[in-house]
Amino acid sequence: MAVADTCNTLSHEVAQGALIGLLGSAGTGNVQGEVQQKLDVIANDLLIEGVQGCTSLAGLASEEMELPLPVQGTGDYLLLFDPLDGSSNIDVNVSIGTIFSVLKKQEPKAPLQTSDFLLSGRHQVAAGYVVYGPQTTMALTLGDGVVMFTLNKVTGEFILIKHAVEISHSTKEFAINMSNMRHWAEPVRRYVEECLAGTSGERDKDFNMRWIASMVADVHRVLSRGGIFMYPWDQREPHKPGKLRLMYEANPMSFLVEQAGGASTNGKELIMDLVPTELHERVSVMLGSKEEIDRLRHYHA
Amino acid sequence: MNAPTSLKTNFKQYLEMTKVKGAPMPAGLQELLLAVADTCNTLSHEVAQGALIGLLGSAGTGNVQGEVQQKLDVIANDLLIEGVQDCKSLAGLASEEMELPLPVQGTGDYLLLFDPLDGSSNIDVNVSIGTIFSVARWPARAFIGSS
Numbered sequence: 208m209a210v211a212d213t214c215n216t217l218s219h220e221v222a223q224g225a226l227i228g229l230l231g232s233a234g235t236g237n238v239q240g241e242v243q244q245k246l247d248v249i250a251n252d253l254l255i256e257g258v259q260g261c262t263s264l265a266g267l268a269s270e271e272m273e274l275p276l277p278v279q280g281t282g283d284y285l286l287l288f289d290p291l292d293g294s295s296n297i298d299v300n301v302s303i304g305t306i307f308s309v310l311k312k313q314e315p316k317a318p319l320q321t322s323d324f325l326l327s328g329r330h331q332v333a334a335g336y337v338v339y340g341p342q343t344t345m346a347l348t349l350g351d352g353v354v355m356f357t358l359n360k361v362t363g364e365f366i367l368i369k370h371a372v373e374i375s376h377s378t379k380e381f382a383i384n385m386s387n388m389r390h391w392a393e394p395v396r397r398y399v400e401e402c403l404a405g406t407s408g409e410r411d412k413d414f415n416m417r418w419i420a421s422m423v424a425d426v427h428r429v430l431s432r433g434g435i436f437m438y439p440w441d442q443r444e445p446h447k448p449g450k451l452r453l454m455y456e457a458n459p460m461s462f463l464v465e466q467a468g469g470a471s472t473n474g475k476e477l478i479m480d481l482v483p484t485e486l487h488e489r490v491s492v493m494l495g496s497k498e499e500i501d502r503l504r505h506y507h508a
Numbered sequence: 509m510n511a512p513t514s515l516k517t518n519f520k521q522y523l524e525m526t527k528v529k530g531a532p533m534p535a536g537l538q539e540l541l542l543a544v545a546d547t548c549n550t551l552s553h554e555v556a557q558g559a560l561i562g563l564l565g566s567a568g569t570g571n572v573q574g575e576v577q578q579k580l581d582v583i584a585n586d587l588l589i590e591g592v593q594d595c596k597s598l599a600g601l602a603s604e605e606m607e608l609p610l611p612v613q614g615t616g617d618y619l620l621l622f623d624p625l626d627g628s629s630n631i632d633v634n635v636s637i638g639t640i641f642s643v644a645r646w647p648a649r650a651f652i653g654s655s
Contacts, residue, residue, distance in 0.1 A: 302635050344558070344634055
């Protein structure tokens, strides 16, 4: 509830954009005579503030902060979030979002440590996102399917609009940043080249491409009408497994996608099975319609 | 680029004070652009409610109010037509959603053209969509529309 309430506040802030000086990067001037804060910093602060009263929350970790922050210090749950995903879209008025994940703390009574957070995605008890688009919509899983809510901006309530959200097993739509094609590993390049070949190639069907460059918006589309989203390893930074964050982005999205009947992999393993060694660990991500993910896993084998 | 503004100029005030190549904007054009903006304000609130008022999906897929569901682009088209009916200088309009132009005053200085809701494929997946409009000056004085 606290996370949802904060996202409601955030939705109203985002909707005002330049009117309250929220756009642009820090230091470009501000209408209120204060030092201008970036929207992702504001979102981070709002979320931290919003969950302070939660009595079972031991601590939280955010993509925006190097170290975890204790809330009650002890307690059953750990909250992880990317307060404002899709930064490059903030200033151009394209859908952005907040991603969150709740882990069960293994030793609720022990004082909070960074290592408490280093659990695989299978330990999530809840995960979701809120997309700030034409509508403000939340997708949520508690490990028993996926539901969606849309914010009634008049009453401030998230109203249930869909349950048992399901991703179709087959698809004709893929999403990837095509400009990086020459940097991908061979299996990803092969997969995409086959999609591009359409009816004249191996796949024998034509594909459509979408790329919003806002993970929340791209995954929301996959949950809404199927498809596959990829942000793969890239040879320009060979030692980094990928660009997206395991704990704040890949795990919550993978939990949602699996619960909606889809699949999520880094190529070799299911993302939900990866045991993190550090809080801000990065990972290669391919998620969505099951048949396509199975094909990608086969190409990586 | 213009200097940063005080963020106190609203659209109506801008239309009243702005000069186009040195000349004030004709009152009829001001009235028309304001009517379009007012309609887009209404539309923005409708769009924000999405599934809550049964706006998503294609026609005939069921509706929360027990009526036949209208597609958002049809609703947007209707709102825009309704919103500009009183514009005294608007001779007629044409929309991407309608095969033929529609007379408004029949005669007058301007013609309005619009795509009421651009980005249809994004409506149901909650990605930014828009309304595009264009105003043409109409030199002729004849009745427009059918025939």
